Amino acid sequence: MSGGAGRRSTLPGFGLTMGLTLTWLSVIVLIPLAGLFVKTLELSPDQFWGILTSRRTLNALKISFGLAFAAAAVNLVMGTIIVWALVRYRFPGRRLFDAIVDVPFALPTAVAGIALTALFAQKGWLGAPLAELGIKVAFTPIGIFIAMIFIGIPFVVRTVQPVLLDLDVEIEEAAASLGANRWHTVSKVILPSLIPALLTGFALAFARAVGEYGSVIFIAGNLPNVSEIAPLLIVIRLSEFRYADATAIAVVMLVASFLIIFAVNRLQRWAQLRLPAH
Amino acid sequence: MPMKQPQRVMSAARDDLRTEPRPVRFVIITLAVIFLTVFVVLPLVVVFAQAFSKGVGAYFSALSDPEALSAIRLTLLVAAISVGLNLVFGIVAAWAIAKFDFRGKTFLISLIDLPFSVSPVISGLVFVLLFGAQGYWGPWLQSHNIHVLFAVPAIALATIFVTFPFVARALIPLMQEQGTQEEEAAISLGASGLQTFFRVTLPNIKWGVLYGVLLCNARAMGEFGAVSVVSGHIRGETNTMPLLVEILYNEYQFVSSFAIASLLAMLALITLVAKTILERHLDEGQSTRVH
Numbered sequence: 001m002s003g004g005a006g007r008r009s010t011l012p013g014f015g016l017t018m019g020l021t022l023t024w025l026s027v028i029v030l031i032p033l034a035g036l037f038v039k040t041l042e043l044s045p046d047q048f049w050g051i052l053t054s055r056r057t058l059n060a061l062k063i064s065f066g067l068a069f070a071a072a073a074v075n076l077v078m079g080t081i082i083v084w085a086l087v088r089y090r091f092p093g094r095r096l097f098d099a100i101v102d103v104p105f106a107l108p109t110a111v112a113g114i115a116l117t118a119l120f121a122q123k124g125w126l127g128a129p130l131a132e133l134g135i136k137v138a139f140t141p142i143g144i145f146i147a148m149i150f151i152g153i154p155f156v157v158r159t160v161q162p163v164l165l166d167l168d169v170e171i172e173e174a175a176a177s178l179g180a181n182r183w184h185t186v187s188k189v190i191l192p193s194l195i196p197a198l199l200t201g202f203a204l205a206f207a208r209a210v211g212e213y214g215s216v217i218f219i220a221g222n223l224p225n226v227s228e229i230a231p232l233l234i235v236i237r238l239s240e241f242r243y244a245d246a247t248a249i250a251v252v253m254l255v256a257s258f259l260i261i262f263a264v265n266r267l268q269r270w271a272q273l274r275l276p277a278h
Numbered sequence: 279m280p281m282k283q284p285q286r287v288m289s290a291a292r293d294d295l296r297t298e299p300r301p302v303r304f305v306i307i308t309l310a311v312i313f314l315t316v317f318v319v320l321p322l323v324v325v326f327a328q329a330f331s332k333g334v335g336a337y338f339s340a341l342s343d344p345e346a347l348s349a350i351r352l353t354l355l356v357a358a359i360s361v362g363l364n365l366v367f368g369i370v371a372a373w374a375i376a377k378f379d380f381r382g383k384t385f386l387i388s389l390i391d392l393p394f395s396v397s398p399v400i401s402g403l404v405f406v407l408l409f410g411a412q413g414y415w416g417p418w419l420q421s422h423n424i425h426v427l428f429a430v431p432a433i434a435l436a437t438i439f440v441t442f443p444f445v446a447r448a449l450i451p452l453m454q455e456q457g458t459q460e461e462e463a464a465i466s467l468g469a470s471g472l473q474t475f476f477r478v479t480l481p482n483i484k485w486g487v488l489y490g491v492l493l494c495n496a497r498a499m500g501e502f503g504a505v506s507v508v509s510g511h512i513r514g515e516t517n518t519m520p521l522l523v524e525i526l527y528n529e530y531q532f533v534s535s536f537a538i539a540s541l542l543a544m545l546a547l548i549t550l551v552a553k554t555i556l557e558r559h560l561d562e563g564q565s566t567r568v569h
Contacts (some may be wrong), residue, residue, distance in 0.1 A: 110524050111325060114536065
């Protein structure tokens, strides 16, 4: 476990480094975020409520949270399938596919945005065949959904992968030798031990998709009440100098993402408690 | 730390119990490959296909456009500032957190992590609220003719905000695992604090430092949402590469837009390759240390 814990360190520099850390943290992160909350307090509760319940705001929040939830659900299922293939099977290109799972993390969001739009536009490589089937993706809510799936993939894969790799094979062998068929072993033995990691990956993908901006706005169409996400509405309100509106929407989103992160932390603690001692 | 046992050798029969029937395997692999191809491979390929769709000449003339060059310069400048500052902060914070015990350590780490869970747009918004014309310090700055918002300082601040946790997050677990024994030995032998850091700690954490810098740099150069909110999009002045990608795209200058996007895509690919190499170094360091 962590070395040197539980004992007074004789190393120098604690006061200095801690002071610098707290100062820099306050200047860059805490004061600016506090400013957002203070700005909200300047609004009367009626004003605040009025902004949030206006039709356009409500629809933007519904679109962001609803589609992010749906995209995270797709990521949960597809992420599990991808992890399973990467960890349990050998197939040509496996290592390459394993490496590119991180592309949505690494690719700048604006690049992802125009790339997905080009791909799913009506004349795009995937947009054209889909259009023949009568499915329009780019510039509709489906486009938002696609972009959110894109940015969420690595979260589920990378949180579940180490857990599946670490899973004790002996438990599976025991289940099999006790007469469980493969489907029972997977559904009753393996999947339950992956649940904390799966839920964590789902929550992280959801949180990221709710706040996502760059990869969504190009493909979204950005029609108010139809395909306008909440982060874009914040940007629009700012450009109209309606700071109060922008702030109110931002506070709601910020509180939501803090709640999600809090849930993730609880999940991870739960996962550690469940983990049998090695 | 429990060591992982080497994979046990298995007989074919036992192996059979631990895997799925062939058709199931085939379906799972096919689904995974199709999904990753559609959502990851094709978007990458389409960037380069579009960038070169009018030929190599058009590609390079797009990149040598004065606006493109100015965006590249600004991106490099902002990345240098934010990586530099976050590197110093990350090392300082990791020293305080990993080498000493104090109450509220977990809480402090979650505060450092905070920027990861803030929407990029909100990361920009908070600086508009501070420095904008209607912001807290906006009027004062305006009367003293100091430009923060819609200028390099705000772009740098927003970038520092979104890349804040990278270096610290890479170093804290590494330095916690390494403990304090080597440093304590150096100090007891009469080395000063700085000597100890540069001669003992830094060589031990160099791969971790590089790892943090790599991820921090990739995000700093690619950040879009936060920078977009504070930049003001002044052509040739406050446009970073991702912002210019957006502007050119909205003006239907697709080849130029995708040409600059292709540079950012290459940056992402190089980052991923370097990350894989660094992770190997970090793993090696770990397994030699556990013994």
